[in-house]
Amino acid sequence: MGYRTRTMFPWPLVGRSSLLLASLLLAAGHFPRTGVATAPPALPLSASEYSVVTLGDSSSGVDVDVFLDLVCIDTKKAWPVIKQVIQTYDRAVQWRFHQFPLPYHTNAFMVAKGAVVAATYGNDTAALRYMDIAFARQIQVSNELTQGMTYKAVEGVVAAWVQEATGLEREVVRRKLQEGGVEEAVRFSFKYATIRSIFGTPMFVINQMLVPGLDGGSDVMDWEEYLAPLLTQMARES
């Protein structure tokens, strides 16, 4: 479940304790006392490089970064709406899907690796099909239902989904799920999201701006409120 199901997110506590930590570190001489405390992260990150699927035209002028977790109930709620909005705007909007497997969803990282295998060894269509399957059968990989399952058994469930989406042999999929490059793709996707200040799913960034008004409960009309003015502006400028 995403952060939005928590009605009482303890922001003041977070603020106070990190302030305390910062002053402790400062006192201990961890930060230079002159000006900027931290340099920007050194990862060579570009949005498209760390997306699992990209749709639409990179020259469209309106781009949406979707941060999702395939094991998140709120992302599952948002998925049909996102698909409808994609159809409505067709190629006028570029969509980049970034995976942000939340640590409290025990199997989220494995399920995210499945999407990378489907995209890398299948194609974008296969990856989107895999996501459809993952959302539809999300309950099978929930914390509750996998309590008594081994890591390998969960890998088997994910491998079956990838097989169904791509047509690849089950054993081939299992080997690919264990590849270092597949693991790394999800790690970098996660790091990319954290650098963009993402802390839950689904979260949406439109033209580099985080849009707090869009979440798992948004409908197509909510999306239109944000996208229509941008597209009108693009049309005027071109």
Ligand SMILES: *[C@@H]1O[C@H](CO)[C@@H](O)[C@H](O)[C@H]1NC(C)=O
């Ligand atoms: C994508 O993969 C699917 C399933 O493997 C296949 O049926 C389809 O033809 C592929 N599409 C393209 C555009 O290559």
